[in-house]
Amino acid sequence: DTAVSQTPKYLVTQMGNDKSIKCEQNLGHDTMYWYKQDSKKFLKIMFSYNNKELIINETVPNRFSPKSPDKAHLNLHINSLELGDSAVYFCASSQEKESPSSGNTIYFGEGSWLTVV
Amino acid sequence: AQKITQTQPGMFVQEKEAVTLDCTYDTSDQSYGLFWYKQPSSGEMIFLIYQGSYDEQNATEGRYSLNFQKARKSANLVISASQLGDSAMYFCAMREGWRYGNKLVFGAGTILRVKS
Numbered sequence: 747d748t749a750v751s752q753t754p755k756y757l758v759t760q761m762g763n764d765k766s767i768k769c770e771q772n773l774g775h776d777t778m779y780w781y782k783q784d785s786k787k788f789l790k791i792m793f794s795y796n797n798k799e800l801i802i803n804e805t806v807p808n809r810f811s812p813k814s815p816d817k818a819h820l821n822l823h824i825n826s827l828e829l830g831d832s833a834v835y836f837c838a839s840s841q842e843k844e845s846p847s848s849g850n851t852i853y854f855g856e857g858s859w860l861t862v863v
Numbered sequence: 864a865q866k867i868t869q870t871q872p873g874m875f876v877q878e879k880e881a882v883t884l885d886c887t888y889d890t891s892d893q894s895y896g897l898f899w900y901k902q903p904s905s906g907e908m909i910f911l912i913y914q915g916s917y918d919e920q921n922a923t924e925g926r927y928s929l930n931f932q933k934a935r936k937s938a939n940l941v942i943s944a945s946q947l948g949d950s951a952m953y954f955c956a957m958r959e960g961w962r963y964g965n966k967l968v969f970g971a972g973t974i975l976r977v978k979s
Contacts, residue, residue, distance in 0.1 A: 777965070788971060788972075789956075791966045791967065791968075794966060836908060854910075856906065
């Protein structure tokens with residue numbers, strides 16, 4: 747069973763459309779994330795949720811809206827898609843502990859390749 | 864300032880030899896975690912190894928070891944006995960505390976090519 751699964755894996759869509767990427771984790775983790783990897787392979791966090799509560803919202807356009815119906819799911823909805831939104835979007839999860847030096851590894855999904863044309 | 868610096872955009876290594884991928888980090892926190900991930904051409908992010916800031920011994924996982932030098936703020940990845948399948952992009956990442964949202968911050972990555 748895949749620990750962190752995202753769908754769809756590939757998505758080609760036109761500018762101006764609205765699309766969603768779904769993410770589910772079966773690791774029992776309480777924290778989930780969305781990361782964006784740009785064309786230069788740079789990875790940057792977009793959002794994180796802990797027990798369905800938004801923890802991190804990096805300077806992401808408000809066209810991007812995450813939704814966490816429960817702690818095993820974190821979906822990403824994107825409105826009015828633009829060419830610059832083309833990227834690979836990674837979902838990830840971890841079990842949060844009090845200290846970042848306590849070994850709470852973040853596990854990633856396989857990525858969703860979004861191409862806006 | 865960059866939180867994570869990987870100074871080697873690309874590296875070559877001969878099959879069966881060892882290779883070191885450099886990573887330096889910047890933090891004023893005492894408690895943090897350091898990670899290495901591998902991203903093959905297929906695109907997935909594979910967790911390799913972790914080092915906590917209070918761990919006194921260097922982390923090891925099979926052929927991977929992390930050369931942790933806290934005073935120098937470096938966390939280099941050492942891959943022993945390189946294999947062709949090790950060809951990939953390698954990312955160093957750091958995690959600080961809750962005041963930073965407990966997020967992973969990544970370096971720019973190093974592309975490793977293993978030659979036969």
